[in-house]
Amino acid sequence: MKDMTKNDTVCQLNDFLKELKTEYSKTIASQTKRIMFLLDERNFIPNLSVCLDTETVRPIFRVLIHNAIKYTDKGYIKVGYRILENNVLQFFVEDTGNGFEPVILEEMTKFFASTEDSSGETVVNLAGVNRLIKKMGGKMRIDSQQGMGTTVYFSIDYQPVNVEGDDEDIQSKSISQPHKEMPAQSKATSINDIWKGKTILIAEDEIVNYMFLEVLFEETGAILLHASDGRQAIDAVKTNPDINIVLMDIKMPNINGLDATRQIKAIRPQLPVIAQTAYAMQDDEYKALQAGCNDYISKPIDANKLISLMKKYLW
Numbered sequence: 001m002k003d004m005t006k007n008d009t010v011c012q013l014n015d016f017l018k019e020l021k022t023e024y025s026k027t028i029a030s031q032t033k034r035i036m037f038l039l040d041e042r043n044f045i046p047n048l049s050v051c052l053d054t055e056t057v058r059p060i061f062r063v064l065i066h067n068a069i070k071y072t073d074k075g076y077i078k079v080g081y082r083i084l085e086n087n088v089l090q091f092f093v094e095d096t097g098n099g100f101e102p103v104i105l106e107e108m109t110k111f112f113a114s115t116e117d118s119s120g121e122t123v124v125n126l127a128g129v130n131r132l133i134k135k136m137g138g139k140m141r142i143d144s145q146q147g148m149g150t151t152v153y154f155s156i157d158y159q160p161v162n163v164e165g166d167d168e169d170i171q172s173k174s175i176s177q178p179h180k181e182m183p184a185q186s187k188a189t190s191i192n193d194i195w196k197g198k199t200i201l202i203a204e205d206e207i208v209n210y211m212f213l214e215v216l217f218e219e220t221g222a223i224l225l226h227a228s229d230g231r232q233a234i235d236a237v238k239t240n241p242d243i244n245i246v247l248m249d250i251k252m253p254n255i256n257g258l259d260a261t262r263q264i265k266a267i268r269p270q271l272p273v274i275a276q277t278a279y280a281m282q283d284d285e286y287k288a289l290q291a292g293c294n295d296y297i298s299k300p301i302d303a304n305k306l307i308s309l310m311k312k313y314l315w
Contacts, residue, residue: 014048024037037079068095079091094149141155197223200245209249230252259291262291297309
């Protein structure tokens with residue numbers, strides 16, 4: 001187990017990552033990019049507090065997230081953590097950006113093993129991050145595919161604490177054993193299997209936006225169908241009576257989302273349709289409701305808002 005150092009503080013891990021989301025969501029909102037900042041909460045352990053050198057971890061995240069924003073024009077940036085064996089904490093920053101060619105990845109890996117600088121901005125930043133992680137006794141790994149995005153993992157030892165104890169408790173008490181039990185307890189508050197057996201039709205012509213929703217609904221147990229234009233959405237409703245809800249992008253080729261919704265409502269008037277658009281104008285909501293949509297959400301989509309909105313129609 002990692003010994004507590006003078007730079008370590010007691011950190012409520014989930015709150016720490018939520019603060020990052022708040023901070024960098026504002027950064028993204030100030031730009032014209034169509035990106036969403038997400039937290040992957042599937043492995044969150046409720047009320048998990050750890051002894052962590054946050055003054056070092058925060059700059060690591062700053063570099064990784066800024067790089068992800070810089071090289072991602074649309075889609076999402078996702079941050080999360082996993083608890084591994086032997087009290088190892090693995091963080092990750094995932095994006096749907098440009099990704100790296102295999103040869104560049106290989107050169108970057110070689111660079112991490114050296115102490116020389118480079119003129120490449122991304123490599124210098126990642127190399128600096130790698131040095132910080134190594135100082136903490138950790139490791140960094142990059143998974144990337146050109147055109148599909150990048151995930152940077154960094155793993156460090158951590159010391160779980162009992163936040164209700166005194167200073168001696170903080171340094172000595174371990175909650176390693178409860179780690180094995182808490183995921184099962186937290187499942188009730190997660191989105192695991194909440195829509196098991198339900199069918200969601202996602203009408204979305206941007207594949208990256210569909211991928212975002214696919215990741216978001218991964219743990220819900222729902223069956224996902226994809227339509228890349230309005231005509232496909234109409235045909236899907238005609239041929240699949242098991243569809244329980246439709247997420248309808250307004251701006252699509254062939255038949256747009258509003259016209260597709262009108263035809264879908266003529267086929268199945270009671271089928272819930274939620275409109276979504278990245279081109280939020282003052283009268284967009286009015287037009288969507290007039291076309292027969294039950295609700296409306298604007299892009300970039302707030303994952304929590306969308307889940308809450310859909311819970312009105314799926315149970």
